[in-house]
Amino acid sequence: MLFSLILFVIVATITPGGATTLATASGTRFGFRRSVPLMGGIALGLASLAAIAAIGLAGLLRAAPASQFAMKIAGTAYLLWLTVKIASSGSPNVNAKASQSPTSFVGGALLLWLNPKGWAMALGAAASFAALTPNPLRLAVILGAAFGVAAIVSLALWCTAGVMLSRMLRTERHWRVANVMLGLLLALSIVPIWIG
Template sequence: MTWDNLAPLVVFALVSTVTPGGATTLVTASGARFGYRRSVPLMAGITAGLAGLAAAAAVGLASLILAAPSLQLAMKIAGSGYFLWLAWRIGRSGAPDLKTEMATPTGFAGGALLLLLNPKGWAMALAAAASFAMLANGPLQLAVLLGSVLGLASAFSLSLWCLAGLMLAQMLKTERQWRMLNVALGLALAVSIVPMWRQ
């Protein structure tokens, strides 16, 4: 496989993963509040979730899910509830207290769940599988290719958003500034469910 054949998939993966949405907002908030190192499990969960969705789409599971309206509705309801719960947690938090470890960041399982309950993620993975199926010799090879490329793109993009959160945290000096940032990020996460319901 040549770079010319792979380049469109790489561009698709980077654009799809770097654009703002629920996952990027959550990672930005985690970076601001907990730092890069403590946000790694969350980013790893989101990355694994996206790679898994891409692989599942390549072998045909996403088309089964998208063909079942009742399952789609259940995923939308569960996903929206999870996003809103995370948004509420972010919006209510204040400045991080570096002397205590009481607050814990969302971990690997929470990050993976974020992707698995997001019909938009399934639709994006199915679009990638349909658009780039000719790059592989069968579903298993396509699953490895899509999972790898989208996973790597996700890890890169989420790292950028986490670092943006770290930079925001360095600019915040007062409890009020932290509250304003957390409310803004919580609202952004809550609003990110709107496209899920427009499909």
């Protein structure tokens, strides 16, 4: 059962989505070191979602469908705002103002807390792996730790890919195309929120 959980969290955190795209874009634009707060916020956001889901928030969300819809609206608005911010930025040298403000730790955590896909993943894990222990607090620790560690590793890999991508971008046009593509990928990550 533990092996299945490890496999689940690796696949869930490594596959492309809003968080991985944002980590890649941040690595491309700001470098690895300046992206650490964002990645930490995302990892803590996911770990806390998994822990809270294990404790029992799933029942509360199912009991209040309006809160789920409100979360979809807020999450979509936040992701679209990030999409525009990424897609409209130029190269770090030309647009120094944008390069001075990477998404913060809180922004990374908000990305997960407002993302229904993150909630669905955490709730699904809590339901699927509840048999690991009858103690909800122990399950919260197990799921929180598993998702947190997997997210850190995954985001570090995606951010490193972004750093490597930035080394290939030589002109303002290259940066503009890359930023628009990363913005579009982030926007596409919204689609599963509404059809899933």
